[in-house]
Amino acid sequence: MLTTMTLARHLLAIAALPFVVTVLVPIWIARRNGITLPVDATPMHVVAAIAGACLLLVGLALFVASLRRFAGDGKGTLAPWDPPRQLVVSGPYRYVRNPMISGVAFVVFGEATLLMSQPHLTWALIFFAINAVYIPLFEEPQLRARFGRSYQDYCANVPRLIPRLSPWPPVT
Numbered sequence: 123m124l125t126t127m128t129l130a131r132h133l134l135a136i137a138a139l140p141f142v143v144t145v146l147v148p149i150w151i152a153r154r155n156g157i158t159l160p161v162d163a164t165p166m167h168v169v170a171a172i173a174g175a176c177l178l179l180v181g182l183a184l185f186v187a188s189l190r191r192f193a194g195d196g197k198g199t200l201a202p203w204d205p206p207r208q209l210v211v212s213g214p215y216r217y218v219r220n221p222m223i224s225g226v227a228f229v230v231f232g233e234a235t236l237l238m239s240q241p242h243l244t245w246a247l248i249f250f251a252i253n254a255v256y257i258p259l260f261e262e263p264q265l266r267a268r269f270g271r272s273y274q275d276y277c278a279n280v281p282r283l284i285p286r287l288s289p290w291p292p293v294t
Contacts, residue, residue, distance in 0.1 A: 140185065140222075141247060144229045148242060155241045167238065174236025181228025187214050188222040209269045211276055216289035219282050223253050227283075250283075257282060 151157070160167040191213045203238025214221035227250050233244035265273050279290045 124269070128265060131233055140226050140229075144225055145232070148230065148233050151241045151245055152237070152239070155239070157237055157239045157241065160238055170238050174232045174234075177228050177232030177235055178233075181230075184214055184221050186223030186225075188225060191215060192222075199242045200225070201258060209265075209272055209276065211272075211280075211290070211292045216280070218285040219277065219280050220253070220257060221285075223257070224283055224285070227253075254283065259281055 160170070161187070191210045192206050195212055196208050196210040218224055227246065230242070230246040230249055233239075234246050262277070266277075276290075279292075280286060
C-alpha cells in the first residue's frame with residue numbers, strides 16, 4: 123500500500139523524468155514546428171495512427187508495469203536520487219534490464235508515428251541514443267557497485283534495451 127509520502131516521491135520522479143520526455147518535449151516540438159495530428163483519413167494516416175497508438179499503449183503498459191515493480195519489489199522510485207533499495211529482476215525485468223526506458227522509447231516512437239513527424243522521430247532517436255550511452259557508462263557501474271554479483275549475473279542473462287523472447291528464470 124502506498125503512503126502519501128511514497129506516492130509523492132513517485133509523482134515527483136514521474137513529473138521530472140518521463141513526463142518531460144513524453145509530454146513536454148513533444149508538445150514543444152509540435153508547437154515549434156506547427157505539427158498537428160493528421161485529420162485526413164488517407165490510408166497512410168490510418169495505418170500510422172493505428173501503429174502509433176499500438177506503440178504508445180505498449181510503451182505505457184511497459185512503463186507502468188516497471189514502475190510498479192520498482193515501488194513494490196525494489197522499494198524505490200525511477201529517479202536516480204531515490205533508486206530502488208533492492209535489485210528488481212521480476213516482471214518485465216525478466217525480459218529486459220531497462221523496461222522503463224524501453225517503455226518511454228515506445229511512447230516517443232509512437233508519438234512520432236502517430237503524428238507522422240520527422241522532428242518527433244529525431245527526438246525519439248536522440249532519447250534512445252542518450253540512454254544507449256548513459257546506461258552502460260553511468261547507471262550500470264553504480265548498479266554493479268550496489269548489487270554486486272547478483273547484478274552481474276542478471277546482466278549476463280538479460281539484455282539492456284532489446285527484450286529477450288523468453289523470461290529469464292533468476293536463481294533464488
